[in-house]
Amino acid sequence: MSLLLQIIEVDTLVASQILTDPYAFDFPHLGAVGASLFPMRYCHGFKLEEASVDAIQERLSNGSLNSVKLLECYLERIYQTQPYLNAILQFNPDAFSIAQKLDEERAHGKVRGPLHGIPFIVKDNIASKDRMETTAGCWALLGNVVPRDSHVVHGLRKAGALLLGKGALSEWADMRSNNYSEGFTGRGGQCRSAYNFTVNPGGSSTGPGVAVGANLIPIAIGTETDGSVINPAQRNAIVGIKPTVGLTSRSGVIPQSLHQDTVGTFGKTVRDAVYTLDAIYGVDTRDNYTLAQEGLTPKGGYAQFLSNKDALKGAVLGLPWESFWALGDAHQIAQLEELLTLIKSAGAIIINGTELPHYKTIVSPDSWNWDYGTTRGYTNESEYSYIKVDFYNNLRDYLAEVNNTNIKTVEDLVQYNIDNFGSEGGLPGIHPAFGSGQDGLIASMESKGIMNETYFSALEFCQRTTREEGIDAALKYMNRTLDGLLVPPDVAQSIQIAAQAGYPVVTVPAGTSDVSGMPYGLAIMNTAFSEPTLIKYASAIEDLQKSSGTKCQRTLPEWRGYLERNLPVSNYWYGNSGHAFEIGTGGYVLAEDNVFQNVKTVVGDLIYGLLFASPGATENNVCSTYLGRDGEVNGFSSWGFLAGRHWLLL
Template sequence: MRSSIATPLRRTAIVAALASACLAAPLAAHADEAPPTSATALGQGVDLERVTILDLQQAMDGKRLTSEQLTRTYLQRIHQLNPRLGAVVTVNPDAVALARRSDAVRRSGKARGPLEGIPVLLKDNMDTADRQPTTAGSTALLGARPAKDAFLVKRLREAGAVILGKANMTQWANFRSSATIAGWSSTGGQTHNPYVLDRSPCGSSSGSAAAAAAGLAAVTIGTDTGGSIVCPASMTSTVGVKPTLGLVSRTGIVPITARHDSPGPIARNTTDAALTLWAIYGPDAADPDSAQTAGKLPADYRTVLKRDALRGKRIGVWRTGHTGIDPDVDRVFEATVKQLQALGATVVEGVDVPTAKNPAEHLYPAVLNEFKHDLNAYLAATPGTHPKTLTGLIAYNNKHAKIELAKFNQDIFEMADKTTGDLSDPAYREHRAIVTTQARRSIDEALAKYRLDAIVSPTELPAPKVDYQGGGKDAEAFVGTSDNTSAAGYPHISVPAGYTKGGLPLGVSFIGTRYSDAKLLGYAYAYEQATQVRKAPRYLPTLP
């Protein structure tokens, strides 16, 4: 299971954080009810489990469905399922009004974009200038009042999306404590995996992934600093897209580090993930990495989604640190490799992507320093009544320890606060240069050496128990697929690949170089369409 930079399950205390009941509208508990059926809520022909955003648009264009009906259906599902899942922390009190407005726009013949009328859930670290709080999972930010939408939220609204609410997340994106429990926050409680409720959804985009898997929204948005999209996607049988650094702007998002943070979509299928990525992509002058991304995606995402996208491609198989650890992972990955060959890809064995041998030497000093700098800047610029510095947050947590420190401490906060937070410091700059250069070389040299178009590997081990905090020989042995892509700022996509014999989801990762996002989505789509392995969650209390 991954978190913001590496894994909260193993290695040192820093890796745990470096590795990845606050409701605007009340969610009543109906935990004994079954999920509402699509046929009952929306009429024949609209199955929320299998439908894509394109299907929903056609239904609304054909007057078989309205955005208000769709929005109310998702709200009903949240009402019934969220008491078991803890995936949604805030329901937007304006959601139905926004849906009605969208229906009026559609009737006028002036649909704003590809997400017109589509309900979307945001991770609770994304600013919205409305009646929803942005807390990053902490009560310390309940008094924050962002003055404007995050850039990607603005893009969603421009594309016509209905902002349905905020998804729960691992508090402070898994970057407060080395003992963090994935999916827990003081504002939303514990998120549970919809496939087996006593299993972890991974973090830190835990609520976004669980909500997408359970059909609580058409699509959700997460953020990834070191596996926080792809790990939850793997453990919830969803498609998770961690884009190239800056392809989606980070302006208005509670940060860990601008050198790793990457927002991206989580969806039940690759089509919806691609459509949403194109909707939120766009150069942002306020984000230096985003400002350089003009023209990095094709004009139309549909040109990417081809069933034969893998034909003639050279795909490297990265087994070291991934296979020989878990028999279910091995079985599913072997089937994946055979499927790639059946789809016309040339499979290249023996590919290795070496990871940093001593993260404490360069990675930790760099990220801790960046965190203090970036978080202080965000807090200082955000209006409202809340701590304005990392030092202030630490004091707030100590004062409200029964709430904020009830599950784990804040040792990562304290270590970060001891840094200077100075990004001009020569020692820091050397650490960052080494980290980024090594990570990019590890991927680019493997791609060049074997003349590869992409690299595939198992994304993650099966989901552990929900309160798992690390340890065990399997977790120690498994190499994080996101360790290199996060530090390099390279794209990473996880797609459902199969299940353990007990029914826990497993994902496969497609990895490439900078700005290869479109190609990777094409490969993921071809694989997904050929396999069709995804099954709806069963909400089992536990495994036999």
């Protein structure tokens, strides 16, 4: 046989394995921009991108699609984007066999509900009794065996939903470090937002938020102690529902604080997120907090409260301007005001100045800070004073039920991270994603779980000033009770107040920054177990957005900086006021149009992070070579200086 014939024969044998047209579904075309960078393939003739649960269910019902094919299509999307987004921490090896059984049920006339055959993921601190790990993203818990499904996973399985895998998160749900890279875990690496790879993707439920926002999955669940559902939802242009503490069980969830932990839902629409909520809420004897919902939840679930824009006629909504809105980025607030005008045009009454009575005391004017009481000099008024104690005790109780692990206490965890500091950053200044090491875990360890006078005083103060003397008080205006408070969730302090209260919040996509490309939301909050009201008005606002064609709604990701791999990710600060900050070792930050307080920089010392900022009008061309324009000037509200220049940008 001649050499030419041998080559032809070999080519024929491998031809089916050769990718002849790599663009654009399999490899993003270098130089392309916007949503076309990672186009989503049709799923057996069906446009799966942006498809709602109802639209998917229609295809499943008419037989043009089944759960196995649907799973294949979502996995194809994940394989396409996983090397870039890193949103999925682990895949369920039994997913296809589960899909086959759900298809068999459907073929025999059994459809469990709107989620039958619909894939979902859960944050990797939510236990599933299967062949997947539950580790909070850390190496320390690898190989542990949980005793049972978490209550929420059981509910979704029972509803017919298909568990595809575990989503990425911020390690230990942001409990381990106070200076860290949001969305990073030792076990999984850095999860990034499809909207902008170089900035904070939102967390700590990062993977679920990113996955739903980038059309990797239709629905997901995450957990929130303080912002960890609402933040990733609004930063990935999706709907997030953070329920009242006690509406969804925490049994089988790696805890932080039973006073504030709750399991929430993600979807691209309010309806999809509500379908997911309907599957997971309810009383659970393994979580006593859920007993509080008896008599306060609706028969027939929450989907019955979904509405359209007509529901806004006569609605009375409060705007706590000085409490929260005044702290927001001016460009973002201006766009949100356009949406508020649209809501008013639909017949809603929006009352400005419905403030929380103690906002000057309990709301940090700088940024989110769960130790703000201590910052003010009062540890007995700080959320962190009880969170760190709760974590010590609640984690010990959780680990007592887990088998096949040597990690049983916070002390064990701290020591593991020190022993493995290279991968787990157990010491400060070692790992760029954990700039402060594990100071959060150490603070919890040092508390020894002792519930002393400071603990109880802080808990009482935070709950009182955010509940009856907080949100509840703001809801009572003149002689009427408002239907809800509208807040900008990108002002994280607003979500922090609801977290301390244990009250529900729903956020809907409300626009995208022209500067960073990152989305932001509009949130509505109310008192305990007011989910029917929040769902009614959130879905009404969503319907108004879609029917009006306003730009103040969900947009597709533009995949900005998809080749960048900066660590930590929080490296662009724009339009902030009064921020005190720290840049982690080896970090690089570009700052524009900020007003800083109490800040000094030493640029050029690689032991510390580098700040690229224009300190005045005469030097606002510092980064022009790299930005293609002059940087916007930063200022100071008290003292400070920005020293030096450096050639290395981001």
